[in-house]
Amino acid sequence: MSNAAITVINQTAVHAQLGIVAGLPLLGSALAYVVGRKNRDAAGWIATAAAALSFLWVLKLFAALSPEHYFEQRLAPWFSAPGLSVDFLLRFDQLTAVMCLIITGIGSLIHLYSIGYMAEDESRHRFFSYMNLFLFSMLTLVLGGNLLVLFIGWEGVGLCSYLLIGFWFKNLDYAGAGRKAFVVNRISDAGMLLAMFLLIQQFGTLDFVQLRALIGDPSTIVTVGGVGLLSIVAACLFIGATGKSAQIPLFVWLPDAMAGPTPVSALIHAATMVTAGLYLMARTNFIFDMAPSVMGVIIIIAVLTAFIAATIALAQNDIKKVLAYSTVSQLGFMFMAAGMGAYWIAIFHVITHALFKGCLFLCAGSVIMGCHHEQDMRKLGGLAKLMPITFATYLVSTLAIAGIYPFSGYQSKHAIVEALIGPDNPLHVVVASWVPILVSITAFLTAFYMTRSVALTFFGSYRGANGHDHHDANHDTKAKHDSHADKASSHTSHDSHQPHESPWVMTLPLILLGTGATVAGLLLQSALPEFLSPVLPRAHAHVPATVVEGIKGSWLGIVGVFLGLILYTKLQIVPRVIGSAFMPITKLFAGKWYFDELYAALIVRPLEGASQALWRIVDSAIIDGTVNGTGKIVDINGEWLRGTQTGQIRHYLLLMFFAAVVMLVFCFVL
Numbered sequence: 001m002s003n004a005a006i007t008v009i010n011q012t013a014v015h016a017q018l019g020i021v022a023g024l025p026l027l028g029s030a031l032a033y034v035v036g037r038k039n040r041d042a043a044g045w046i047a048t049a050a051a052a053l054s055f056l057w058v059l060k061l062f063a064a065l066s067p068e069h070y071f072e073q074r075l076a077p078w079f080s081a082p083g084l085s086v087d088f089l090l091r092f093d094q095l096t097a098v099m100c101l102i103i104t105g106i107g108s109l110i111h112l113y114s115i116g117y118m119a120e121d122e123s124r125h126r127f128f129s130y131m132n133l134f135l136f137s138m139l140t141l142v143l144g145g146n147l148l149v150l151f152i153g154w155e156g157v158g159l160c161s162y163l164l165i166g167f168w169f170k171n172l173d174y175a176g177a178g179r180k181a182f183v184v185n186r187i188s189d190a191g192m193l194l195a196m197f198l199l200i201q202q203f204g205t206l207d208f209v210q211l212r213a214l215i216g217d218p219s220t221i222v223t224v225g226g227v228g229l230l231s232i233v234a235a236c237l238f239i240g241a242t243g244k245s246a247q248i249p250l251f252v253w254l255p256d257a258m259a260g261p262t263p264v265s266a267l268i269h270a271a272t273m274v275t276a277g278l279y280l281m282a283r284t285n286f287i288f289d290m291a292p293s294v295m296g297v298i299i300i301i302a303v304l305t306a307f308i309a310a311t312i313a314l315a316q317n318d319i320k321k322v323l324a325y326s327t328v329s330q331l332g333f334m335f336m337a338a339g340m341g342a343y344w345i346a347i348f349h350v351i352t353h354a355l356f357k358g359c360l361f362l363c364a365g366s367v368i369m370g371c372h373h374e375q376d377m378r379k380l381g382g383l384a385k386l387m388p389i390t391f392a393t394y395l396v397s398t399l400a401i402a403g404i405y406p407f408s409g410y411q412s413k414h415a416i417v418e419a420l421i422g423p424d425n426p427l428h429v430v431v432a433s434w435v436p437i438l439v440s441i442t443a444f445l446t447a448f449y450m451t452r453s454v455a456l457t458f459f460g461s462y463r464g465a466n467g468h469d470h471h472d473a474n475h476d477t478k479a480k481h482d483s484h485a486d487k488a489s490s491h492t493s494h495d496s497h498q499p500h501e502s503p504w505v506m507t508l509p510l511i512l513l514g515t516g517a518t519v520a521g522l523l524l525q526s527a528l529p530e531f532l533s534p535v536l537p538r539a540h541a542h543v544p545a546t547v548v549e550g551i552k553g554s555w556l557g558i559v560g561v562f563l564g565l566i567l568y569t570k571l572q573i574v575p576r577v578i579g580s581a582f583m584p585i586t587k588l589f590a591g592k593w594y595f596d597e598l599y600a601a602l603i604v605r606p607l608e609g610a611s612q613a614l615w616r617i618v619d620s621a622i623i624d625g626t627v628n629g630t631g632k633i634v635d636i637n638g639e640w641l642r643g644t645q646t647g648q649i650r651h652y653l654l655l656m657f658f659a660a661v662v663m664l665v666f667c668f669v670l
Helices: 019-038 040-064 094-117 124-143 147-165 172-203 208-215 229-244 253-259 262-271 273-283 292-314 319-339 343-370 388-401 408-421 434-458 478-488 504-524 527-532 547-553 555-567 573-581 583-590 592-642 649-668
Strands: 012-015 069-081 084-092
Touching (some): 019 084, 019 124, 040 094, 084 094, 084 147, 094 262, 094 273, 094 504, 094 527, 124 262, 124 273, 147 172, 147 229, 147 253, 147 262, 147 273, 172 208, 172 253, 229 273, 229 292, 253 262, 253 319, 262 273, 262 319, 262 343, 292 319, 292 434, 292 583, 292 592, 319 343, 343 388, 343 408, 343 504, 343 527, 388 434, 388 504, 388 555, 408 434, 434 555, 547 555, 583 592
Parallel strands (some): 012 069
């Protein structure tokens, strides 16, 4: 970036009650659990009210924000050590404002939706408590004024993700998915910790404002083994980001996270938590800008992540799995922009993605519940007439993610491609010729597989008359599924086998998110870079001036939508023929590129074998052997000494005589 491009407006701190933003969901979490144990129906409304009140408080702070000021609150001194003092510090600037609006705004809608979706779950008070606890953790993450406070929220969202993925923990597969997410994220967190240790050692602070000032001074830059310290720090921070934001090689947990309730997928694994890694990069952009080699690696990993996830999505039949791999792919697009230093464009895509992907997941939940908890798209179909609101909002969001003008995904994805291949890009030397090609292919595949999901789910005739007999990935028993769906349905006249539209508490969030997915891009494409300029460097992005220009820029998405529609409505035999003709590639995509199998062979099974060996040698043989051997020695000695206890006085007198002789010999002879 040029010096002019990275100029940041000087800001001063203004005290504000920021703790209320995160405190309201924390209070809601406690109340939802305590009150919900007595009145389960109240838990959802309590949690929703807490999220909505937090959103209103964020709006108040947002309205008072100006380019010259940011808000700050020091809750308390945390700890002091030689050369380091850390406060529990909250800070609210333009970047924080955007993230808080996403978290609380979309979070409130998803909480409202969950009231209908979880209506018959006996543990819904626990669910809403966890959801509010997640909001508290995510808000702590983005409000943190230093890396250590951010890290509290970072670990908190990881814990909540674990709790919500394995919410139906009686199913061992779901519990295993939660553990997988937790372990993978702990691996990446090691990078975060190492980055913090290095920053403390070199700069003696973790405060973002202080770090920006210190790193801006060239005299503070040092090298370690010939490698710039900031390059090492940036690499470690990116390792942390790859876990939370599901980049290669640590993306394998996110698809399995679909074991959780669908609102969890919408809130945590589409709209908020998975963007935490991207937020970390944007917040520490002054570190990454000093590490161009690391930025080049980020671009390559992001492009590969987007492409590989898109190919896997082509072969998925579970509607939630399609959206899960789509999320991984879209996260790759965000990291492409961040890797180019176009942080505001990455945040732009965070916003649009939160709207259309949140809407898509909630639509999927509506389909699952309306079809008696069927998730296999091959057993759906014909839902456009039976579930018109769900269909309309799913279609709008599909056009948005496909990058079709004027829907919101077009503006943000178009800006990313412009930043990636633009002649003004200062990092063009790391962008090989294959990168733009791979990005274009990925954009086409996105439109294709999302249109495939629309065609299989909503067009044709309903193929799942007995869908209610299939096992759901979200609930424990068929009886609970049917009673859940029947009670929540507002269409009581439908036969129990017939799909039905969801109740208003579920369709209202769909309408609002679908509207956002339609207009947000147009509203933000000019205003967002100016708003974020005090905290993020400006990056050029071409804004379509006319409708014709926008439509021309949508050609890849239009082709993908057209082919997906034709092949999965009129020419359904063609995909089967192509799949059979290229069976090795089909198996590769359906097998998810065998990442799980590779990790199992290289990491999981060797660790299990080593653990078993250590258990047999160290635990069983040495530790247990020592403890048990000591017991056996005591037992043997006891058996031998027991023989001296005969109960006959002459034996005791004889023993006393011999003992006296021994003592006399010892005293007078030896």
